[in-house]
Amino acid sequence: MKRIPVAVQMFTLREESGQDFAGTLKKVAELGFDGVEFAGYGGLTAKEVKALLDDLGLRAAASHVPLEQLENNLDQVIEDQKILESKYVVCPYLMPERRSEEDYKALIAILDEAGERCQSEGITLCYHNHDFELERLSDGRTALETILDDTNAENVKTELDIYWLTKAGEQPVQWINRYTNRTPLVHLKDMTTDEEKFFAELGTGGVDVEAVLNLGEEAGVQWWVVEQDVSRRTPFESIEISINYLKTKLPRLLNK
Numbered sequence: 001m002k003r004i005p006v007a008v009q010m011f012t013l014r015e016e017s018g019q020d021f022a023g024t025l026k027k028v029a030e031l032g033f034d035g036v037e038f039a040g041y042g043g044l045t046a047k048e049v050k051a052l053l054d055d056l057g058l059r060a061a062a063s064h065v066p067l068e069q070l071e072n073n074l075d076q077v078i079e080d081q082k083i084l085e086s087k088y089v090v091c092p093y094l095m096p097e098r099r100s101e102e103d104y105k106a107l108i109a110i111l112d113e114a115g116e117r118c119q120s121e122g123i124t125l126c127y128h129n130h131d132f133e134l135e136r137l138s139d140g141r142t143a144l145e146t147i148l149d150d151t152n153a154e155n156v157k158t159e160l161d162i163y164w165l166t167k168a169g170e171q172p173v174q175w176i177n178r179y180t181n182r183t184p185l186v187h188l189k190d191m192t193t194d195e196e197k198f199f200a201e202l203g204t205g206g207v208d209v210e211a212v213l214n215l216g217e218e219a220g221v222q223w224w225v226v227e228q229d230v231s232r233r234t235p236f237e238s239i240e241i242s243i244n245y246l247k248t249k250l251p252r253l254l255n256k
Helices: 011-017 021-031 048-057 068-073 074-084 099-122 143-150 161-168 172-178 210-221 236-250
Strands: 006-009 035-039 059-064 086-092 124-128 156-161 185-188 225-228
Touching: 006 011, 006 059, 006 074, 006 236, 011 035, 011 236, 021 048, 021 236, 035 048, 035 225, 048 059, 048 074, 059 225, 068 074, 068 099, 068 185, 074 086, 074 099, 086 099, 086 156, 099 124, 099 143, 099 156, 099 225, 124 185, 143 156, 156 161, 156 172, 161 172, 161 185, 161 225, 185 210, 210 236, 225 236
Parallel strands: 006 035, 006 225, 035 059, 059 086, 086 124, 124 156, 156 185, 185 225
Antiparallel strands: none
16 A cells, blocks of 8 residues: 655644744654645745754645745745755635636636646646635536646646535545546545534544545545644644544554
């Protein structure tokens, strides 16, 4: 069985890393994560961050980079990924003012251009979804289908978020199967089973996380990424519950 490493999305630990970036990375390593997915670098340079990772035995799984940076500062984004030895850069979120049907269509060309440039440098561009991309456009397709089907599959991949898919009434397994070998990164999140559908630690909610995990090797997943946008526990308590769940489900994958 292929060993698929597990990272944590640092947005989960945004307050902790804002106070002590290096100490937060140290705790992540101590919990048994293989790497981190960045959402900023704590005010440090890419070289400084890479030194911290090396000291802690962590790897850079990917970096979430705002669309505006991909449009206007792509050379620096790519250079940072090279220094970090990160193979993936992710467009993480569309601001509300960029979610019209015309905006989605314009996004196709933006992602294709950035994706081609990244690919030429050995880096893969991925698109991360929320639930709003599951709204249907005038041709009956969802915005997410439009983005993935109309971009160049060689240059633009996806980071499917199983919480947001589930919240939108979709089945994550179906999406992973549909985009097999185009989903190198998967955001693992659970969801409470009540009406609130709040973020939950892995294994404590109603998302069929295990079915997703069972698809990993076949689907070409390269990194599992644990994220909890908001928690009713402390973020460290939340990610510890989630990583411990994964250790029970994927013992060979987390035999560190």
